[in-house]
Amino acid sequence: MAQPILQTTTLPYPTSFATIHDRQGAYTKTLNGTTRRAVNSDKYVWSMTFQVLTITEFDAIKAVYDLKETAQFVYGDVSINAVVHIDIGRRTFMPGNPGYYSSVEIILTEA
Numbered sequence: 001m002a003q004p005i006l007q008t009t010t011l012p013y014p015t016s017f018a019t020i021h022d023r024q025g026a027y028t029k030t031l032n033g034t035t036r037r038a039v040n041s042d043k044y045v046w047s048m049t050f051q052v053l054t055i056t057e058f059d060a061i062k063a064v065y066d067l068k069e070t071a072q073f074v075y076g077d078v079s080i081n082a083v084v085h086i087d088i089g090r091r092t093f094m095p096g097n098p099g100y101y102s103s104v105e106i107i108l109t110e111a
Helices: 055-065
Strands: 016-029 035-053 071-075 078-094 102-110
Touching: 035 055, 035 071, 055 078, 055 102
Parallel strands: none
Antiparallel strands: 016 035, 035 102, 071 078, 078 102
């Protein structure tokens, strides 16, 4: 099994992984009552949750995020190879943990 890769950073295995099909478009109701849809784009959004990230692992993800550019996301296990925009969700720390482990959600949106 191949771990997911974001740009040049190999990510740990996510605790959860979800794929969302994001279809952008508009609905129009015609005079005879039928509905038509104009599709502008079809994009995928990948949501990954990591439960026990070390500071080093989070900093590697944040370094790619801080480039403020698109990144290449490769996850061979599920045949993904795409250029994505990166968003980092809420980061929660585990209190009392000397390693400062944290959980965080990373959201990747196809460019």
